[in-house]
Amino acid sequence: MTQKLEVDGFYLPPEFSGEISGYDTETFQRGDVEVRLRTPRITRAVVGELCDYLRKNQETYLRSIPLGHIIEVLDRASRRWMDSGYIYRKLALQSIPVMTGFSTETVAASIDVEMESSLSEDMWRALRSEIGNPLYLDGFQHDPELDGYRRAFGPDLMVSFFSENIPALPHLLFMRAALVKSACLGKVASGEPTFAPMYLKTIAEIDPDLARCMAVLYWRGGEVGVEDAAFEQADAVIFFGGIQAVNSLIERIPRRIRVLIHGHKLGFGVIGKEMLTADRVDQLAAATAYDLSMFDQQACLAPHVYYVETGGQISVAAFAEKVAEETAILHTAMPRGEISTADSAAITQLRGKYEMRELRGDAVAVHAPPSGTDWTVVYEKNPGIFRPSPLNRFLRVVGVDDVLQVLPIVKAIGPFLQNAAVAIGDEREQEFMAKLAEYGVARITAPGNMPVPSMMWHHDGISPLAALLRWCDIEKKEGAKGLRIQVVK
Amino acid sequence: MSDLPETVREIDRQITAYIERGVDSRDEDTFGELALAVFRLQYNGISLYRRYCRKRGIAPDSIDSWQQIPAVPTDVFKAAEFCLVPPHVARTFLTSGTSAGEEKGRVAYDPGGLGLMDATIRVAGKAFLFPDESRPTMLILAPSPEMAPHMVMVYGMNRLIENFGAPDSRFLIGPQGFQPEQLVFALEEATAQNRPVAICGGSFGFVNFFDYCEKRDYRFDLPPCSRCLDAGGFKGRSREVGRNEFIDMCVRYLGIPDDYSVNLLGMTETASQFYDDSLRNSMGAIIADRKKISPPWTRTLVVDPETLEPLPLGETGLLRHCDLGNRGHIFALQTDDLGVAVDGGFEVIGPAGPGEARGCSLTIDEMTEAMSS
Secondary structure, eight states, X not given: OOEEEEEESOXXXXXXXXXXXOEEEEEEEETTEEEEEEEEXXXXXXXXXXXXXXXXXXXXXXXXSOHHHHHHHHHHHHHHHHSTTOHHHHXXXXXXXXXXXOOHHHHHHHHHHHHHTSSHHHHHXXXXXXXXXXXXXXXXXXXXXXXXXXXXXXXXXXXXXXXXXXXTTHHHHHHHXXXXXXXXXXXXXXXXXXXXXXXXXXXXXXXXXXXXXXXXXXXXXXXXXXXXXXXXXXXXXXXXXXXXXHHHHHTTSOTTSEEEEEOOBEEEEEEOGXXXXXXXXXXXXXXXXXXXXXXXXXXXXXXXXXXXXXXXXXXXXXXXXXXXXXXXXXXXXXXOOOOOHHHHHHHHHHHHHHHHHHHHTOSXXXXXXXXXXXOEEEEEEOOSSOOOXXXXXXXXXXXXXXGGGHHHHHHTTGGGEEEEEEEXXXXXXXXXXXXXXXXXXXXXXXXXXXXXXXXXXXXXXXXXXXXXXXXXXXXXXXSHXXXXXXXXX | OOOOOHHHHHHHHHHHHHHHTXXXXXXXXXXXXXXXXXXXXXXXXXXHHXXXXXXTTOOGGGOOSGGGSOOEEGGGGGTOOOOSSGGGOOEEEXXXXXXXXXXXXXXXXXXXXXXXXXXXXXXXXXXXXXXXXXXXXXXXXXXXXTTOTTOHHHHHHHHHHHHHOOTTOEEEEETTEEOHHHHHHHHHHHHHHTOOEEEXXXXXXXHHHHHHHHHHTOOOOOOTTOEEEXXXXXXXXXXXXXXXXXXXXXXXXXOOOGGGEEEEEOOTTOSSOEEBSHHHHHHTTOOOOOOBOOOTTEEEEEEOTTTOOBOOTTOEEEEEEEEGGGTTSOSEEEEEEEEEEETTEEEEXXXXXXXXXXXXXXXXXXXXXXXXX
């Protein structure tokens, strides 16, 4: 018996009076759940009116409420989503798997890790970390370094282009907007348009006035009229997406707009021989399997490769086998999602190549379930160059004679580096991390932490909150020096 | 070089005879017997393949139908060589590789295997491209065999010229690359003399020529019985053109009627080729939807992309080609082409290729593109 869900692929504040000429409903089915997705027919004019509306509410409400209140609302929203009985969470756990193919367990885990790192204390810390005194956002505050006063303003209106479906990620963009007191129009990706509207309904439950500063729409990428209407009124644009999409979009964004681009990036892990001891190996393998499996390896944080040093108590091949065992266990608890034919084919072909090398007697081992492409762990010796994974839980565990051999390999892909798990366990670790930082890595952590960055993380190496701000400083207004200025008439 | 072993020569004689029965022959039993005999040879002769089969618990004595013969993914030719009689290799063809820096697959042929390929080209070419024996001038949008000895498409086109082309047939890509003026000249000459031509080559080459024509406002109205054959599709190209759009372009720029535009699925890894049946149907006054035909010495299965088990008719999956012409390497090949089995043949839906990024992690293609630009 098919279960039918009516889900909105948009969020418009209920009082918004713009003329929507009608709604389209599209049906998506996977297994025995059917999602009937409703989206409004939007025009350039409607988007213009919506931006007006959001800006007006930003001016009359969001701009003047204290930061502490905003953080409290966002904190309560995160906590509602962490509650397994919360109605929208339950709905999202049904709709997102239909839209994306992710398993329900993966979606639940994603919501948990996203929301657990989005609580009050995380927000205060992120603001303190990036701008020192968060109250700069509420009014002029004394800055002892300046010996004066300063105040920070976020954009009046931000437009955020969400990436395809890391489940529950869009909430972060609305949080960042609200923290800098910016209204936000989110453009959802066609692959998963259901979460963001639900999240805004949560905000509306807690503070309807704040929700009036937020909206979610879908339009096809490159729909010039609609995008131009949004760009006409936006002060900032945040974009998650691939190189081609970024290039075509960026040409049309007016110069005055602040643009933050989060392009596609990748992660990797490094484990030193000191770490490969009998008492540590199980934990390390479980950590590696978790890094691989979370978000089905779709996040820019996910590892494509784990480089592991030979010469430890446990061989690299044995470690790879352990990782495979742990990955199989995780697949039971949090199954890999359904993937496209193309993705399956890519895994089959690559496995085939490795299997032949294994059968030929090369130092290669392919670990995979007997049927299906749900996960793959390949052990091989250092090929000397970085080879990206076809993703969807496909990890290479590469044996290196010395972890320092990894440096030139990852240096060659500097522009794409995002996240590195490092566990070397001796004096080389410092030097290693210093080099990674030079090459462009934006986050270094321990195995097992790759998918769960804190809110303080410099996402893609930028300060995601501070980068949105404009400042006003009151400088040398008092004191002897200032008084000495003579104005000649 | 010594002769091929007698067992190999004997099976080649049988396969050749089977191929020469033509594309309408239906003899399931003989196909099955020959397939199992080929499998036995390959199992015994190619140690890597034998280990691959053993890992799956399959040996010649443990199976009784060709469907059970283990298929290998086509990309394995990039990792290893599979050759039944290595000392006898006469030609090695290389796969094109779809992205920069990717390693090329190598598929080796012994003289007997080449002979089988020649037979498939002859019999299938006659059935699907030249049923009328019109001997047109063949204009090939590809480099000559001297320039590109490792391209299987060039080898095949050369065999088509030998069998079906007029003496002035030629390859149009020279050391300076493709010179569209030469093709324009040849088409004008053919039109003036009212002699049909057959234009053959890579799909993308056609589209480039059509772009050239569009810019200069060239339109040809080629003599009756002119035809075109395109192969290769648009995998890894900057632009994709749908099948119907391509056929429309052939009508618009060349004046070739839609039935006379034939698409061919050929792969370096398979000796045989899979043609559209549009021209054959048209000449035989048969009204049917265009589809790809697996000639009688081949079988094409559509398999589930996850389990790799065969799917029922009409369901979309990955194409698996089984080909007696592959006697010299591997009989059953698992491709990453997406397709669907239809009554009497199959349709290619496109290369499955690398998937679209769902998340924010980099895909292989994107990285290759960015690193090479």
